Amino acid sequence: MIYFQASGLSDADIIKQFIVRKKEFEKVISVIKRDDMEGSIQHFIYIGQRGSGKSTLLRRIQAEINTDNQLNKRLIAVNLSEEQAGIYRLYDLWERVCNELSTQKFDIEEPDWDNYSDNPMDYTNALYFSMQKALEKKGKKLVLLLDNIDRILENIKKEENRLFRELMQNHKDFRIIGGSTRLSEHHWKYDEPFYEFFNIIRLLPLNQDEVKELLIFWSEFLEEPSLKQFVGHSEGKLNAVRILSDGMPRTMLHFVELLIKQPNEYGYEYLKMIVDRATPIYQERLGNLSPLQQKVVLEISFFWEAVKVKALSKTAKVESKTLSAVLGQLTDMQILEKVKGEGKNYAYRIKERFFNLWLIMTQGGPKQKNQAKYLTIFLETWYAPEELRNLYEIYSRDLRDKKVSPDRAALMTPAFAHSKHISAAERDDLIEQTKTMVKSDLNYYNQLPPKTSEIYDRVEELIENGKYEKAINHLHSIDQNEHYKSFLLGYINHCKGDIESAVKYYEKAAEEGVGDAIIILGLLYIKKGNLDQVEGFFKRVSKTGYPNGLLTLILMLYKQNKHKEIAALYVNKAVNEFGKMHPRSKPVHMILSLWIGETGIMSEAKVVMHQLGLDESTRTLELLIKGSLVHHQKNIVWNWFQDEKLGEPLKEIVRPLYYTAAHFINSKEAKQVRLSQPPELEETVQSIIENIRERQRFYYPEES
Amino acid sequence: MNWKHPKTIIGAPAEGDVFYRREYINAQFWRKAARGEHLLISAPRRVGKTSVMKDLEQNCIDGFIAVYSDIESCKNQAEFYRRLYNLLLGLVQKSKRYKTILADFLKSRDIGEINTTGIKIERKDLDFKNELFELIKICGKEDTKIILMLDEFPDVVSAIEKKEGKEAAINVLHTLRNLRHDKSFSNIILVLAGSIGIDHVISSLDRPKLINDLVPITISELDIVEAEELIHQLIDDATMKISTSERAYMIEKISHLLPYYIQVFIDKSDYLLHKENRIELTREDIDRVFNLIIEQNSYFEDWEQRLKRYLPKKDFEYCIGILTRCAHTNQYPLQKAFDFSHKAIPKTPYKSLLDSVLVKDGYLIEKNNNFRFLSPFLKAWWQKRHPEFEIMN
Structure with missing residues (x-):
């Protein structure tokens, strides 16, 4: 098992191994170096998830103070990383600090508890005074490194927190650098002593370059060359790991290890193994939510797609107003994301897709039935498109070579069939092959989705009979970005009179190069008469190179005598595309030129x-x-x-x-x-x- | 690149070269102190009271000596008087003249060492209230004026009320008032400061007269020129650069120009630029920083939820309505808040909701009968959370 832990490393080692979070370190250490602590003293808290590197940062600061002679002349760093568990009163904290200072040969006169047992606050003050005196004697100030400072502030009573703050306001003996997994209410509640008192530095997920740098370092440091190879060859997967682990160094190592050891796995068992790996991270995330927030998160996860408040309210059985508030909280917490839906209402979905997958796989829901769906989601989340294509090639070849067992085929074929990274033809091919293979076993046979061509036949039939909703549902069962699917969706909506939706789908089909969609869209836009839209559309069509698309559109404008100024921009290009040699090319060019006021051409x-x-x-x-x-x-x-x-x-x-x-x-x-x-x-x-x-x-x- | 960060200070009081002094506040203070007036500094948190007081303490004008102390941990009368006694003694001990005068006093009480916390004077047999009076009598004979700045004083009164009862709290206020009116106290100036409105604490004790002799010192937000000067002061030596037009944009964006918010904004801007290895702050960066501050403050939600938890439905609705109105205007006049109370019909008197909830708890700030959000970030969050259509009739 590859494992990395900052505590227990020597100063020299921690300095050597400190690879990422350099700027976060530099921000704090520059203040420590610059400031003599005679005026304002800036206190900091690093906030980041478990494994984000807080402890390493605190340890790194300690190492810098220990090893920089300019700093250790005037500062002493005390890092209570291990000892903070038993801190329940402020005097516990000072006691631990005093003990630590004693071991570092500071002369501490510890006050006698018996003299203060009736007034613990006085004992706290007395301890502080001892510490202050010892520091003064050595001419040093204290840099107190407190991991999990939120827990310390929580354990200590409010009145002691007041005293704590009071000491910080009235004296200039120490600076706190804390670490915390969250921003506790001590920081954001107006009536708490430490309201907005600390400078908060958030440890954001590492970016791709930082991840690479870190892994390459680990590879050398841990003498694990496979790590370096992985970085060099698995760009897509590396990104998936980064997203999955939210860029948190420690958790990332677990996933990378898994990938190195089992590089070519992609089945359901593999997915389950990865989900197990993710459990501690996600369990913690879930555990930090209130019961109502948990319920809402879980309900949303079953939708998978973005869902509106009304629909969610119905299934979660939570009143809309309360639900809206919870959704707002969860969005602020970055667990959900808000998606602009049609109309003024927003829809919500789980931000991190893998977290959603983990939720539906581990927290209930109709598991068996949707195995293939999860597998699809997994494959698409876990693998980069080109890697997924590779897996598809391998699978397709194995299928042809009859190397795949029927039960596996019945699961894997639908999983690939639902992936948008394979084409409709490939999908149909997989289904066809699998059907031939499992035709004797009705149970497996029925698990296979219909082929794209079968779906289209059925859809056309439904459209003819005016059964639009059914037709739409059928079309949605095709997961691939099929241009004909988009066109049909546009057409159905057009038939229904929902022009806005029709345009949306025609647009998609047009982007995918469906000529008919371009023409219909042009018609719709020209009819609606919005200059910007028409102009934008022309620009797009002129780029797509759809044969005669531009000319058709200009002729539409001509017929309606609209947007001459736009047509003027494209007439020459359109005619050129049409083909100069075409017998009608020149006359058309001439008429259009006359219309837009270009008379020069008449000389010919x-x-x-x-x-x-x-x-x-x-x-x-x-x-x-x-x-x-x-x-x-x-x-x-x-x-x-x-x-x-x-x-x-x-x-x-x-x-x-x-x-x-x-x-x-x-x-x-x-x-x-x-x-x-x-x-x-x-x-x-x-x-x-x-x-x-x-x-x-x-x-x-x-x-x- | 050796990146030089701006000299920002967040949360802790600004002192020395990170403090932006406004001479007119100091002048106002010394003028009033010279007249022997006792002062009250009451302003919401993050306005910069402590920084001003620390500056006054460290830059006393001739004829004055001053000490500042945050006394928020005092929770009973004995602790309070002991703290005052120690503070006074600690202060005068620094002066040679007083040291001579007090020699006998100290000797008679077997007091040797005094340290900055005053902790060493812990003889339990001393009655610190009486001792304080004795000490004041001696000090009062001198010409030098002594200024005692007691920060978070209303918290102490509240704590005493909670721990020892209403009468004890009233007693403290009485004692202080008597001291202020005692001739032997005439060269000592009390400055009482706090973020919880002292009026609010006193009104709960039903004794407004006990503080009505205190003269208020106002610490307002910065004006645009001052805000620009502060920004200049912060980034003068730093790597990051902000052009004049971007500064103006930043100031416009922050809108409520408390030094704290400017410090936060500069600090986060510097962080962004440092992270991206850029020097010049752009308009887009300013928008990004602003949104980032809001995004990272996931706890804004609690500001709304808190009202819901603690207020009856009708009061909650009124407060939400007021906050939403304030979020969509620069200033919301009291008259409109009154008028709105005829629509929302809160259970509690509207003024009490404004003063004792929205202002006291740090949502709004009130000036000349106009209300606005204390925090520009909370205001922006609120705007998004409660769009304008909610308040359209």
């Missing part, structure tokens, strides 16, 4: 018309001519018909448009053309004119 119009004329692309020609007329390009259009080379073939292909154009021109030639218009075309031409005028009014309303 004649060449384009020429090509189109020769190719006899009637519809495209119509599009360009009508579009040009709508956007007030009557003279250009007229010129095309008058062009020496182009004119005649053009008149042949789009004759009604020739007469239409003539109606927009006020010249002798045009008048002549109008007069020569055959009567059978009159209706057609009139209808085109009306359409153009109507569209002009639509695009240029200020003129109408």
Whole structure:
């Protein structure tokens, strides 16, 4: 067993082995070094969980005072790490300090208890005076290192705490550096003597770099090379360990040891073993809560996902108001986290996922049934995505090679099937293989989830029958981030008229590259007309590179004559994506450019018309001519018909448009053309004119 | 980098170069003391009373000698008088002139050594109340004025009341009043200080006249210029740097400019920068520090729960309503608190809830009939906990 304990190490060893928490050390020692303790004396408390390094810090400070000649000339450090258990009165504390000073050759005249037995406070004062005198004699001040100071303050009566504080206020003999697992009420209750009296330094979880540094040091120090290898090769797992142990050095070692010794385990038994390992840490966490807080934590853990107060109130059978208060407390304690839900209500969930897992696995709940679910959760918490992929590959290969027993397959396949780190196709493949393998045993067979494709078939059927809620439930049984799942969820909500939810899911599907979702989303956004949203959406679409997505969207804007300024930014890009060589590319580009006020492109119009004329692309020609007329390009259009080379073939292909154009021109030639218009075309031409005028009014309303 | 931390002090009284002196407070004090007025310093915890008194003690003007003592552990009359006696004796012993005058007095009582705690004078046969009077008679003949600053005095009165009964507490107050009006006491100035409002303690004894001769000394929050000076003083020599605009932002953020909160803010800012190896404090850092202080104070919850535990439902609702209103305004006027009592209808008279609960227990601070949160951090927490819509009609 790898084990590390600070107490009992020599000064030299503790200095050598002090690797992390350097800044927390430095903060206190710099004050100790700077301050001669003749003016204000700053007292400190380190607050951190068990195993966070408090005792090591206190021991390190002691070692610094012992070994730094500048410091030990004027200071003496007393560390009551072992002796604090029996401190129930303030005089117990001073007695222990005096004893310790005596062993360090301080001349203490201990007062006789018999003289004070009727007034213990006087005895306390007398002891203090003895200590003060002894310190003065040696010209030294005391640095008192008190681990678990919260327990000491709790054991001592309130009136003695008053005396304690009074001594600190009235004299300049000692400085306290405490360690505590929590911020006790002595610090935060307004009527307590030590209300906001200490400078609190919180020992936060170590970050990834600190963890690495520590493990590498241990590896060398404990001559355990596997630790170093682990750091080098298991980035993901290292992070999982850090999260699991909340970055607390001591507990981290336990987990790392487990990983080194059994690196390739991933089954349910392994999970149980890890959960057992975590028990002391989590048990302590739970033990620090009030019975009501414990109940609420446990109830939330069974939900796994974030839950709203109302739903929780129902299952926990705790009145909403009380529940809200408890939820607030637990959130403040960092046990829960608040998630913004729909509407103004918040939802809550257990912050540390592994703690949640531990709760549901050890504190009751429907265990057997959900073994596979826990296993999935475990796998996803414990392993980095790429490691999980590796495990999947191994498992999938073993399955193919028939190296997996049916009972194990019936548990492991669903566990992997529910992981979001494998694809839907891989999921279906695993299920298919396992089904073939266990088909003779109905019990195992029934434990297997349906394949994704089966779920989709069923969902589509349900949508057709208008059974939306059922369809949604079915879709949620697919754990993978499947794009089609998101699209269907969007579609169902769209059908239900819940546009807000529909947009949310379409967004997800669009992110996953579903083209239809992009187009529908574009439609919805353009319909809603929020400029920022539309612009943001364009930016995204332009980045995703969905084929013709941009152009489709710009055409939507064009059709609705909205957000020209956004379209203007993307027209060129959209046309380029559409493909410059596409026969309709230029005409579309031209119309859109006219719409946004970019007229330069029309210089190429004649060449384009020429090509189109020769190719006899009637519809495209119509599009360009009508579009040009709508956007007030009557003279250009007229010129095309008058062009020496182009004119005649053009008149042949789009004759009604020739007469239409003539109606927009006020010249002798045009008048002549109008007069020569055959009567059978009159209706057609009139209808085109009306359409153009109507569209002009639509695009240029200020003129109408 | 050799990081130099700011010279902050958190919790313990600020002294020497970490103390920010406001000359007008000292001047006000000495002016009143010179007139022979006995003084009362009553302010919530964390306002900085002790630091001011310690500064006055260490920087006495000519013609005065002073001693400060936190006397909160005294819990009966005997201990109280003994403490006063020892304090006075300890103080005058430092002066050569008094030493000569008191030689016979000390000899007759077989008192040799006096130390700073006064513990050595522990002859049980002495009646310290009488001894105190005797001592005062001798000291009173001198020109030098003697200032006795007794910190946490209301706690002592409360403790005596609890331990020896109401009459004993009244007796102490009577004795002190008589001393103040005794001619032989004329060169001794009593400064009584405390965080529990002495008015509150006295009103529970129903003897307001016993302290109405005391002249109050006000220690208010810092103004913006002072706050800037304090910040400058704290970080002058430090590695961390705060630009002018960020200082202004920090001050705006803290809003209630008690030196304690500024010290805490600078200390936590320094910690953050040190941890991240950066020198310059940014606006984002200031927001982070502010939120961090709130986040790490998980006990704020108890401030609300405490009210729930101890108050009847209607009183609780009234107090929560008042606190929420204070959280969403800078100043909440008494008139509105009164008006609100016609809506929430507390069981206890509203003024008593304001004074004896919300102000006394450190939630609010009152100035010119306006209420505000004592702690900017509790205020911010409360704002989040009780959003504004709760108080909208």
